[in-house]
Amino acid sequence: MAINLIKLSVGTESIDGLAEWQRNARAKGPCGNPRHVTRMWPKRAEELLDGGSIYWVIKGVVLCRQPILRLDEVRREDDIPRCGIVLRPGLIPVAPLPKRPFQGWRYLTAADAPGDIDPARATEEPLPPGLTLALSEIGVL
Template sequence: MSKYINIVKLSVGTETVEDLEGWQQMRAAATDGLHRHVTRMWPKRGEEILNGGSIYWVIKGIIQARQPILRLDEVTGPDGIRRCAIVMKPGLILTQHALKRPFQGWRYLTHADAPADLPAGKSHEEPLPAELSAALAEIGVR
């Protein structure tokens, strides 16, 4: 049994993995170079997340990439509300595509339910069009 849990999150406003990577690099350049996602909710299973978990990114209804989570930082917004900054390792790891219905916020994702990473040689291949990838994922072909 796995001793860690992952998080799955919609990447709202991005069309491709490259869009997400560019947005993250732009935001990281304004801070210490690490990638962060700030959320209102603090994960109750923080210890499990920090024991090897990743954030899996959903782009256009498909899990397409992940990033290992380094730590959870407490931040306070200009409104005085405590939030959680999920600090991630820079760089995206491409995964096999898996369909994911829309949801708000983030959700836990078990190791068993997480899509596998793409083999090293496949990460440099031209990606399938999103519609074709979604159709293949829908019928169970990843």
């Protein structure tokens, strides 16, 4: 059964901002797909690779996800092995879910993960993250 990761998208203001960052050459792996490089290798890698996604927290709210394609070893100038989480291009909007700040990444079960937003709503203009957070906190979203 698949498990997911949840990660803060630090410095990102919106889903569009995250997408723009991922188009940057620095955010891509050698294959051209976006990747997130982290110091820790997930102990539950097999479950992640069985259909898991990384859920992105933007401005205190889980707003989107990306399916995880594979995990690559990455070595930089310091020669320390790191985990490159290679992601499928494109961000899938999810039902907004408030999330307090945390460091690194965490596992997220399918039962606790927010559902995808209906693709028919994908063309709607997204609410500002602050408003989304406020509405989520009072149970409107």
